Amino acid sequence: MEKFEVLQSTAVPLPIENIDTDQIIPARFLKATSREGFGENLFRDWRFDNAGQPKADFVMNTGRYSGKILVAGKNFGCGSSREHAAWAIYDAGFKVVISSFFADIFKGNALNNGLLPLQVSDEVLARLLTQIEQDPQTTLVVNLVNQELEVPVWEEKIPFAIDAYKKECMINGYDDIDFLVNQKEAIEQYESNRPWAY
């Protein structure tokens, strides 16, 4: 997993609520057995028509927006547990998703892949979306170390929450598997004492 400390970037706005993982990456593109290449089909059916031609009005195709931050409506990532959704977003070049609410499994998957799910209030989200739509050059600074989202044009630093352990992992590029494998002794001891397990 790549390390994450501070990221400065413009952002792409996607003001739609309840964006589910089937929109992020439709099931028919889940046939690959590696983690790479899913970015091509990110938001596939919104981004391309049936003939595979880019739809001119979709935010990623208008040419108006770019950047490593995706700003999306509330309840982002609901639906399936497919980690392919996090892989697709990351593979398409995003490092942060900002929303006012994330679905649980998506949030966990994102954190396990170095993609930061950054939760802000509904009010901040609405202001951010308007700001970016009015000025696509708006730069945001995501400082994970200080847990702050800085919006320089507003001269504002907005604090955000993240689990302390997950923050450590993101900053250092560690993942849970290293930690868990080191717990083997405790796990074996636990296993030896489960009289109720059938």
Add this chain to the structure above:
Amino acid sequence: MAKTLLDKIWDAHVVKSIPGGLDVFYIDRHLIHEVTSPQAFDEIEARGLPLFRKEQIVATADHNVPTKNQHLPIEEPLSRFQVDKLTENCAKHNIELYGLGHERQGIVHVMGPELGITQPGMTIVCGDSHTSTHGAFGAIAFGIGTSQVAQVMASQCLLLSKPKSMRITVDGEVRPGVTAKDIILYVISKLGTGGATGYFVEYAGSAFRNLSMEGRMTVCNMSIEMGARGGMIAPDQTTFDYLQGREFAPKGERWEQAVAYWSTLFTEEGAQFDKELSFDAADIAPMITFGTNPGMGMAIDALIPTDVPVSEQASYSKSLQYMGFQPGESLLGKEIQYVFIGSCTNSRIEDLRQVARFVQGKKKAAHVEAIIVPGSKQVEKQAIEEGIDKVLAEAGFELREPGCSACLAMNEDKIPAGAYCVSTSNRNFEGRQGPGSRTLLASPLVAAITAVEGKIVDITQYLN
């Protein structure tokens, strides 16, 4: 302090707690399938890690398999490659696999319970969000991502914070024609698609108690559709009767001991939940969805709501536009082109029986394509033994071979763009059943009636 069902099972599976509020959480059963496991196998191999407890893993091929001619090699090269990869990985790591053609193959959440792999008090995970299904037995069961699949392979544990608890109580008798599916669609329509995010739900009250295990599985299955990590129902005599004698259920003296332990798994009087909701069963009507998330459901004879909060209006209109519906409109009389009866929500023998009972002696409407995909080989076999296959064939329904099929349209079972499909599955997301497809979620009974009528009707007229 009085404990909830969740507390009891959770606490019994904590290997240790680490500072900061996370638990090293032990997993009893790990179910895997072809779509979300290959990258996990790659990961543990790349790190040179062995499988920690391979005997606690069971694999099946379900998401990406054809539902016709399963005895032949899979035609579509990418699907074949993915299914072969599972076979290869399982052989390499010595994992029990119920692959295509195996008598135990089936949708992972149908297969586990019917074999007795799923038991009360267990923790069960799978790289699939509908793992919540297994909670019907009084287990903590939830979907995980592929990185977590690798973690469980390597350590049989996950690093988790304990979810908040919610109890949803539905008491009273349901009206005729109201099934488990209607109850859960009703609850989701009340909570919305993110209403239970962060929570683990316990379903309580007589409306759930009175359900069969199949019905309870339908309910717990859809917990994720309101954002919940999982859903559970305390085990009782119905649970024990269902499990007794199944392949992997404890036998003899161990059965007695297990039942004694399982009988302790209930929420104690006075236990606190982070959130409590209750509904009256008598208020629930046969349901249908009209939008593009499972929270957009209503009584089948109701009008599409018009009172939507301002902040949600844009998403709401986008959704109705996709579906080709207007706010304030009734769905009664809408012509339907497809009916899909299947998926881990409603493809068990009880669902097929219900459909067969209704369609016996009737014919589907000429313009409707009606397909029924059993949840597993065992369901298929039982349906044939009971003559359900013949009843369905005479009514013009096509009985396929087991798999996820048009629930997620990964294989060739797709609903064409613009067409309406009444589906017994669990998600009506845009394009879920194929690009441009329009899904209306409903119970198997509503689906069967729709197939015969060729349009949405008020099903209550049939029940008198």
